[in-house]
Each structure stands twice: as structure tokens, then as C-alpha cells.
Amino acid sequence: MAEDAKKQQQLPPGMVIGPDGKPCKACTVFKDFAKTKGTVPGSGSKQAATAATMMGALATRPTECPPDSEKLGRSTWTFLHTAAAYYPVNPTPQHRRSMLSLLQSLPILYPCNYCAEHLGGEMQKNPPDVSGRAQLSKWLCDVHNEVNDRLGKDKFDCSRVIERWKDGPADGSCD
Numbered sequence: 314m315a316e317d318a319k320k321q322q323q324l325p326p327g328m329v330i331g332p333d334g335k336p337c338k339a340c341t342v343f344k345d346f347a348k349t350k351g352t353v354p355g356s357g358s359k360q361a362a363t364a365a366t367m368m369g370a371l372a373t374r375p376t377e378c379p380p381d382s383e384k385l386g387r388s389t390w391t392f393l394h395t396a397a398a399y400y401p402v403n404p405t406p407q408h409r410r411s412m413l414s415l416l417q418s419l420p421i422l423y424p425c426n427y428c429a430e431h432l433g434g435e436m437q438k439n440p441p442d443v444s445g446r447a448q449l450s451k452w453l454c455d456v457h458n459e460v461n462d463r464l465g466k467d468k469f470d471c472s473r474v475i476e477r478w479k480d481g482p483a484d485g486s487c488d
């Protein structure tokens with residue numbers, strides 16, 4: 314435990330240690346971490362340090378870097394909401410079992426460990442509803458909204474999930 318605290322102290326602020334004791338990119342928001350990268354201690358004026366900090370924050374990463382927690386989150390939500398939107402209206406027992414197994418694996422396998430822990434807690438309070446497309450899409454929307462709420466983001470209007478993840482808007486702009 315003291316060893317963990319020591320390792321965390323040696324890391325740039327914002328970088329999270331994973332369960333393997335190593336820096337976990339998938340648990341870290343890169344832009345928070347990048348804010349610290351532009352500052353060079355003792356490199357001149359406070360303004361120069363602030364400008365360097367901002368440049369660090371704005372620095373774009375190469376496209377093939379490992380995902381941070383935001384990129385991983387966006388990609389995972391895209392897959393999950395899309396899978397829910399294409400889930401059968403009347404699922405077979407096999408569909409139900411497979412979806413339940415996928416969802417129940419997330420608190421164990423999701424690479425951002427504290428995200429996975431929160432999700433496990435939420436799923437205990439509110440178990441997945443795999444009884445049909447509308448029910449599953451609504452359940453997932455509620456789960457995502459719990460995360461949005463915790464992160465201080467706006468809640469999504471769950472009546473729009475099928476439009477957002479399957480049909481696209483009625484104005485045809487996504488066709």
C-alpha cells in the first residue's frame with residue numbers, strides 16, 4: 314500500500330496507476346495529464362510557464378496512441394448503444410443469454426478499473442434488462458446517464474436513443 318502511494322507520487326498529476334501497478338492510460342483523461350506536460354520548472358516567467366502549460370494541454374496526440382479513458386469510453390458506448398439499438402425486438406433465449414453475459418463481463422473486463430468498479434455497483438442496484446430492444450436501449454441509456462451525471466455532464470434524452478444509434482435524424486442529415 315505504501316509502495317502504491319510512493320509510485321503514485323512519482324507520476325505526473327492526473328496519471329492513474331492500474332491494478333498491475335503500472336500507469337494506466339485507459340484510466341486517465343489525457344487532456345488532464347497533458348496540462349502538466351508543458352510546464353518546465355525554472356524555464357522562465359510565469360506567463361511563459363502558463364503558455365507552455367496551455368500548449369501542453371492543446372497538444373494533439375498521434376492517432377495511434379493507446380486510448381485514454383475518454384477515447385475508450387466513447388468507443389465502448391458507441392459499441393454498446395449500437396448493439397442495443399440492433400438487438401432484436403423479441404430476443405431468443407440465446408440472444409438474452411449472450412447479451413447478459415456481455416454486460417456482466419464489463420465490470421470484470423473493462424480496462425478502466427475504477428469505471429468498471431462503479432459500473433459493477435450500478436448493475437447490482439439496477440440489473441440489465443435484456444427483454445427486448447427498447448428495454449435494453451433504455452436501461453443502457455440510464456446507466457450512461459448515471460455516468461454523465463457523476464462527471465457533471467448533461468443527461469441524454471433517452472427517448473432519442475434509437476434515433477441517435479440506429480435510424481439517424483428525421484431530416485435525413487445522416488443518410
Ligand SMILES: Cc1cc2nc3c(=O)[nH]c(=O)nc-3n(C[C@H](O)[C@H](O)[C@H](O)COP(=O)(O)OP(=O)(O)OC[C@H]3O[C@@H](n4cnc5c(N)ncnc54)[C@H](O)[C@@H]3O)c2cc1C
Binds near residue numbers: 383385432
Ligand atoms: C461502462 C463505462 C463506464 C465509464 N465510467 C467512467 C467513470 O467512472 N469515470 C470517467 O471519468 N469516465 C467513465 N467512462 C467514460 C465516460 O463515460 C465518457 O465516455 C468519456 O468521458 C467521454 O465522454 P464524451 O463526452 O466524449 O461522450 P460519451 O459520454 O462517451 O458519449 C458518447 C456519445 O453518446 C451519446 N450519449 C451520451 N449520453 C448518452 C446516453 N445516456 N444514452 C445514449 N447515448 C448517449 C452522445 O451522443 C455522446 O456524444 C465510462 C465509460 C463506459 C463505457
